[in-house]
Amino acid sequence: MGVKERKERDKVEMRDKILQSAQHLFLAKGFDQISIRNIAEAIEYSPATIYLYFKDKNEIIHALHLDGFRLLVRHFEPLVKFTDPFERLIEMGNAYIKFATNNPGVYELLFVRTEPMKHITNRLDEEWKEGDRAFDVLFQTVSQCQQSGHFKGLDTQNLSMMIWSFIHGLCSLGISNHITHVKEARDKKLVVDAVMASTYQTFQTVMERLKA
Amino acid sequence: MGVKERKERDKVEMRDKILQSAQHLFLAKGFDQISIRNIAEAIEYSPATIYLYFKDKNEIIHALHLDGFRLLVRHFEPLVKFTDPFERLIEMGNAYIKFATNNPGVYELLFVRTEPMKHITNRLDEEWKEGDRAFDVLFQTVSQCQQSGHFKGLDTQNLSMMIWSFIHGLCSLGISNHITHVKEARDKKLVVDAVMASTYQTFQTVMERLKA
DNA sequence: ATCTAAAAATAAACACCGTTTAGTAATTTT
DNA sequence: AAAATTACTAAACGGTGTTTATTTTTAGAT
Numbered sequence: 001m002g003v004k005e006r007k008e009r010d011k012v013e014m015r016d017k018i019l020q021s022a023q024h025l026f027l028a029k030g031f032d033q034i035s036i037r038n039i040a041e042a043i044e045y046s047p048a049t050i051y052l053y054f055k056d057k058n059e060i061i062h063a064l065h066l067d068g069f070r071l072l073v074r075h076f077e078p079l080v081k082f083t084d085p086f087e088r089l090i091e092m093g094n095a096y097i098k099f100a101t102n103n104p105g106v107y108e109l110l111f112v113r114t115e116p117m118k119h120i121t122n123r124l125d126e127e128w129k130e131g132d133r134a135f136d137v138l139f140q141t142v143s144q145c146q147q148s149g150h151f152k153g154l155d156t157q158n159l160s161m162m163i164w165s166f167i168h169g170l171c172s173l174g175i176s177n178h179i180t181h182v183k184e185a186r187d188k189k190l191v192v193d194a195v196m197a198s199t200y201q202t203f204q205t206v207m208e209r210l211k212a
Numbered sequence: 213m214g215v216k217e218r219k220e221r222d223k224v225e226m227r228d229k230i231l232q233s234a235q236h237l238f239l240a241k242g243f244d245q246i247s248i249r250n251i252a253e254a255i256e257y258s259p260a261t262i263y264l265y266f267k268d269k270n271e272i273i274h275a276l277h278l279d280g281f282r283l284l285v286r287h288f289e290p291l292v293k294f295t296d297p298f299e300r301l302i303e304m305g306n307a308y309i310k311f312a313t314n315n316p317g318v319y320e321l322l323f324v325r326t327e328p329m330k331h332i333t334n335r336l337d338e339e340w341k342e343g344d345r346a347f348d349v350l351f352q353t354v355s356q357c358q359q360s361g362h363f364k365g366l367d368t369q370n371l372s373m374m375i376w377s378f379i380h381g382l383c384s385l386g387i388s389n390h391i392t393h394v395k396e397a398r399d400k401k402l403v404v405d406a407v408m409a410s411t412y413q414t415f416q417t418v419m420e421r422l423k424a
Numbered sequence: 425a426t427c428t429a430a431a432a433a434t435a436a437a438c439a440c441c442g443t444t445t446a447g448t449a450a451t452t453t454t
Numbered sequence: 455a456a457a458a459t460t461a462c463t464a465a466a467c468g469g470t471g472t473t474t475a476t477t478t479t480t481a482g483a484t
Contacts (some may be wrong), residue, residue: 007431035469035470035471036470036471036472037469037470037471045433045434046433046434046435047434047471047472048433048434048435048436048472048473048474049432049433049434051471051472051473052431052432052433056471056472057471057472111385111388111390112324112384112388113388114388114389128392131390153417154414154417154418155410155414158410158411158413158414159414161391161407161410161411161414162378162411162414162415162418164381164385165378165379165381165382165385165411166374166377166378166381167377167381168381168384168385169376169377169378169379169380169381169382169384170377170381172324172380172381172384173323173376173377173380176323176324176325176326177326178323178343179373195373198367198370198373199370199373199374199377201370202366202367202370202371202373202374203374205365205366206366206374206418206422209421209422210418210421210422219460247440247441247442248441248442248443249440249441249442257462257463258462258463258464259442259443259463260443260444260445260462260463260464260465261461261462261463263442263443263444264461264462268442268443269442269443
């Protein structure tokens with residue numbers, strides 16, 4: 001009488017298959033190439049079948065969104081080895097930048113595109129958990145910095161938000177090719193990275209001065 | 213023998229008409245509703261006609277892009293009344309945030325979407341002038357702050373870039389609904405604005421501490 | 425084994441999209 | 455008035471997300 005159970009497994013399997021194909025298309029050919037029809041062809045089913053497993057395309061994109069967050073969190077894991085909270089904070093920025101420049105498409109999905117957020121909107125508490133957790137890693141580190149006597153008189157939440165805003169702004173400008181105003185833009189990819197690096201270096205200096 | 217002249221005027225007029233319709237569609241119904249077919253219907257011509265005046269859709273979007281920059285620059289104009297460079301810097305941030313939150317679509321067009329930048333890519337020098345000029349306003353102000361003795365030992369270009377990154381990050385997160393991790397998100401619009409305001413307040417404090 | 429009801433998959437259509445091509449209509453030049 | 459140029463468009467191509475009606479497959483009961 002394990003029919004029901006098997007069917008449920010099959011359903012999950014199919015969902016996974018769809019998501020895998022979507023992710024593959026996304027990573028191989030970019031956001032625009034995630035189309036229901038492309039996914040359908042990849043899994044060798046008709047486009048309509050996909051709608052038996054997902055409400056609409058946004059739900060698929062949102063699922064990819066979650067996967068992206070897991071990848072980001074994985075970038076943060078090695079940070080535990082930095083015992084000094086300030087050092088960890090700085091390295092967290094480097095990890096974040098590395099994640100963004102190595103996975104620009106994923107980054108765009110997580111923090112630039114509005115589609116995945118639209119899908120959430122209502123039931124925020126359940127769905128934005130991953131975002132909360134990632135932000136909390138930052139929050140905790142900032143908090144520990146303050147316990148060590150840094151950043152006196154600044155609100156932890158606001159300061160964390162400020163740091164995130166800066167780092168996100170830098171990554172977002174870099175990825176969207178908006179840093180090209182730098183005159184010596186010969187080999188672009190390299191120059192953008194260089195600008196991001198020296199800008200972050202400056203930020204680092206600023207944060208160090210703020211220690212006192 | 214003013215036939216040629218009249219025809220040239222007509223051509224310009226038609227271009228304007230197309231752009232006006234595009235802008236109207238954009239502001240009224242959002243980025244996605246800028247379609248060649250919608251524009252064509254609005255100006256009561258066939259879709260194919262539009263291609264006699266613009267190479268492709270990207271060229272139209274890029275033209276809107278330029279208009280958006282003019283709007284941004286207009287937001288900066290009242291800043292001349294602040295004679296103290298640091299005060300002007302802070303107010304510039306307020307003006308930028310105001311521009312972004314009042315014109316989220318336009319902001320997205322200018323600094324988030326990659327389409328308009330794609331269109332530029334090659335001939336950067338001619339086309340990214342507006343961007344250069346806007347950045348220069350910031351650069352000059354930061355420079356004047358340093359001449360007044362602030363921000364000692366920091367590279368002007370890097371510091372300007374850092375400030376822009378922060379402000380852009382804040383606006384970008386706000387507009388794309390990525391600030392919703394704040395728990396007390398009841399009336400969203402309001403809360404997002406509040407978070408942006410207090411984050412910017414913190415940034416302001418940080419910059420003030422950096423004066424010395 | 426057969427019939428039936430439920431579940432799964434799909435073909436085909438709808439309403440869009442950007443863009444191109446080939447042909448028509450209007451205008452200017454000769 | 456005829457020829458040449460310019461302005462315009464109908465129709466098609468290949469794409470998109472999504473829905474509806476229909477068919478195929480599967481499961482359970484007789």
